[in-house]
Amino acid sequence: MSKLIANSKKSKHPIALSFDVEDWFTVRNMRDFVSDSEWDKQEMRVNIGMDFILNALAGKNIKATFYILGWLADRAPELIKKIADQGHEIGCHSYQHTPIDLLDPKSFEADLKKAVAALESVSGRKIKGFRAPSFSVMHKTSWALPIIRDCGLEYDSSIFVTSHPDYGVKDFPTAITTVSGLTEVPLKKSKFFGAQVPVCGGGYFRMLPYAMTKSALKQDLQSGPVVMYFHPWEFDPEQPRVALPAIKRFRHYVGLNSNRDKFLSLLNDFEFTTVESLVQDAKASNNLSSYTFKN
Template structure:
C-alpha cells in the first residue's frame, strides 16, 4: 500500500531574516553501525556470523568524537541496539560528551523486509536497550537504508506506538536502493493530526530536481565543494537547517574487505574512504552544527 503524498502535512516554519539564515545551526548525525552490517553487504555476510566478524566501530566512533570535540560539534548518534548491547561503554561515552543518542533499530533490517509486528518489536527493543544504557529518554529513530517509504506507511504509526517523537528516515531522492523522491523536503507530519515528526535528509532543489546534499556515499563521491555549496544553498535560499549524516565505517579505509562483492557495491562502499575524515573535519568548521532534538524538537 502506497502512502498518498497529499496526506503529508508540512510542519510550519518561522520565516528567517537574512542575518538569521547566515547563522543557522545544521543537524549533524551519525548512523552507528559497523562495516559488516550495511544493507548492501547482506547478500554476502550472513547476520548469523556478525559476532564472529572483527569489529571496528569503537575505534571509529572514538575518532569521530575527537573530531567533534575539536570543532565544538554536538550531534545525534543513531545507534543500533545490537551495537549498544555489545559496546555499552562506547554509547555512554557518546552520551557523556553531550551528544544525543537516538535509535537505528536493533538488527539493521530494512523496514520493508519486516512485518509491522516484527518492526515494532525491533524498534521497541532498541529504544529500551539504549535507554537502559544511557539512563536518558530516546526520542528519535532512523530506519536502516532510509527504508520508510510509500510502501511502508504503517511504520510511522508503529514508531508513535513505541514512544518515539521523531523519525529521520526519508531521503527525498531517486535511488535504486532507497528514497522517496516525492516526499516533502522539509519536516512534515506523516499523518494528519499526528504528533510524530518526520525529518527528511537534506536535498537541494535545482532545476526541478532534488539533489542529495545530506551525506552518505554522495558526500564521498562528489567533490567537497559541491556538498558545501548545496548545504549553503539550503540555508540561504530556503532558510532551513540541513540534516547531514555519515557512518563510522566511512572514515575507516583499513576495514576488512569481504570477498566476492559485485562491482557496484564495491565501488559505492569504498570510494574515497581515505578522504572522508578530513572532509568531515572541514564540514564541521564550515557550518554551525547541533543535535537534531535541539534544532527541531525545541521549535515545537
C-alpha cells in the same frame, strides 16, 4: 580579521549532524555476504570511526545525534555511555539493521522495542528519535510510522525526499513535517547549478569534491536547515575488504581515504546542531506542514 573569519561560516540555518552507528559488517551492502548469524564472528571496528568522530566534535564543541543499533548497545555498552556522557543525542537505528521493507508490522515492532530498551538501559536516556536502516520509510512501509509513535518515540528521521528505486518518498515535503502523529525530519537533495544532488552524506559526500558539497550546502541553508548523515565505518579506511559486486563495492569503499579530511573541513565551515533541537525549534515555531500517506 578574526571577526570576519568567524562571520564567514554563518549560514542562515544550521546543519543537523547525525550518525548512523553501525559496524562495517552490518550495512545493507554486506547483507548477502555477512549474514546476521556471523556478526559475532567479525572484527568489531566501530570504535575506530567513533574515536575519530568524537574527537573531531569535541575539538569544535559540536553536539550531534547518534542513531545507534540496539545490537551495538548490547555488544559495546561503554561506547554508548561515552557518547551520552559527551552530551550528544542518543537515537535509535533499529536493533538488527533490517530495512523495514523486509519486515512486517509485528517483527518491526519487536525489533524496535528491543532496540529502544537496550539503548535506554545502557545510556540512561529516554530515546526520542528513530532513523530506519537504509532510509526505509517509504510509501509501502508507511505503516511503520504509527508503530514508532506507539513505541513512545517523538520523531522520525528516515524519509529521504527522492525518487530512488530502493528508498525515498518523492512528494514528501522537504521541511519538518507532521505525519502519523510523529514529527518527521526528512533528508533531501541540495541544488547545485540547477541539478539536485544528495550532498548530505553517504557515498555522495565521499565521492563529490568537497568544494561542490560546500557550495550546494551554503545555498540550501539559506532556505532551511539540512540534515546530514555519516557512519563510523566511513572514517575507517583500513576496514576489511569484502569481495562485493562492482556497484556495491564502489558505494561502500569510494572516497574512504579522503573522508576524514573532508569531514574536518565541513566542521570548520558550518554551524551544527542536533536533530532533536531542530524538532524542538520547529515545534516552537508552530508552523509545521503536514502530510498523509495514501495507501
